[in-house]
Amino acid sequence: MKKLSCRHKKFLTRKSFSAPIHKKIRYIKRKCGYNNINRHSAEQLEALSRKYGAKKHLPEVMCFDSNYEETARFLQGLREDVRVGVKAKKRAKATREYYHTNVDRLGYVDFSTANYISPTAALVLAAEYHRSKLLLGLKSYVVDMKKWNREVYSMLRDVGFLELLRVQNIEQKSQELNFDINVIKFMSGKKVEGDKIDELISLIRNQFSIKEDDSFLYLYDSVVEAMTNVIHHAYPIGEKYEIPIVKDRWWMTGFCLPDKSYFGLTFYDQGVSIPGSLPRSRMWEHIRRFLLTISGASSKGGDADDGDMIMAAMQSSRSRTREAGRGNGLVQMKDLIDTVGGGRLRILSRRGEYVYVYGGEENAVTRNVSVGGTLIEWEIWPRPQ
């Protein structure tokens, strides 16, 4: 590749100034050899990473159950990259500069450090990369895949992460590998899409050979309500988002244990979260009264009592909009667990975590790091057949 001098580059840029922007970008890219970014070796990527940004490592255990803080912090780092990227893109657009969207801009992530990734964490990771792709057109590349842990590789392949990154020659699923948990490729959308829930539920049933029963009927109801909540509440118009969002976007996946002791579904959105949307609602006073009964103190404001806020929202039978007939969605999600006769509902929203276990046990805590939206996980314990 011919190396261009700085003077020559400036000349080419000036020369193509009057040309349409996409032609200009293509021309400069071709002349500067950016099209060859695909062929960068790991060493080159590392060198570029050192130049443009810090290299990140996937936590050894990427799981919201057993390693919440590290997992959430790592994902927060990815979100920060998106924020920086979107800002740079806007700046470049304003000044009519060329913005190259490649990995060298943001550094790269080392996946070989991870030994375990849960289906829920894999879904959130995929959602973050999906957001980057949608907002920045970010081309992400995978290097050193041979160094990856086999279980992590399988999980990311099955959840659809590698496909999202357009990795070529993905290894086929091996029947011999019997890992802790099996997962289904993620689905994403921007509307209430019942057919996608139906598809996911059918995949759970068929792939894991689970007998059809009422559990699936009520699981559909809960997920369709979660989707409706995303459209109505998660991405309010006029909200100032710290991290750029893709409006009304949600992601979901299904999982099952090989021994079929439980199966489940995870649903995620990157919106303002449940605690984030409550103070603006007309039922805020109602929620505050609940908070008083739960914690014995009124809301401190901010995100310091997110756990209690979710608990209050769950306990409230009325909706946040206080319009007639609203507010059954969260209740329906909880009712599912009691109706199917066994299971667990877990809601992570901003810094709050709420867990409801079959039989009535419920807990709420506030974590140190935000999950970056709302994550709902239904775990169903099928009745013995």
Next chain:
Amino acid sequence: MRMIVIYKIHVSEDFSATPGGRFIADGEFSGERFRDQLLRPALANNDCVEITLDGTRGYGSSFLEEAFGGLIRLGYFSKDEIRRKLKINAGNQSYEHYKRLIEKYIEEAR
């Protein structure tokens, strides 16, 4: 003697097997669309409307409330009219739960 006309709606066949969402903007098979395109005209033009709930993947509470509670909330029909004209069928035991929910939303609507 006047003959009573019964209009039958099978949700999964006449509307969708995967209903969900409250408003038309939420998605393709919302409660609002079901109410305005099927339920309201059927109730207005017939003596009795029989709705069969079986066969769908399920029903979200927003869908049911908007479709049935919305009839009263928005002033299209009175509670008495709905009670007189609307008949809900749940052949399968699993769908009885939705029948109860619809009755609840009709009662609570104002």
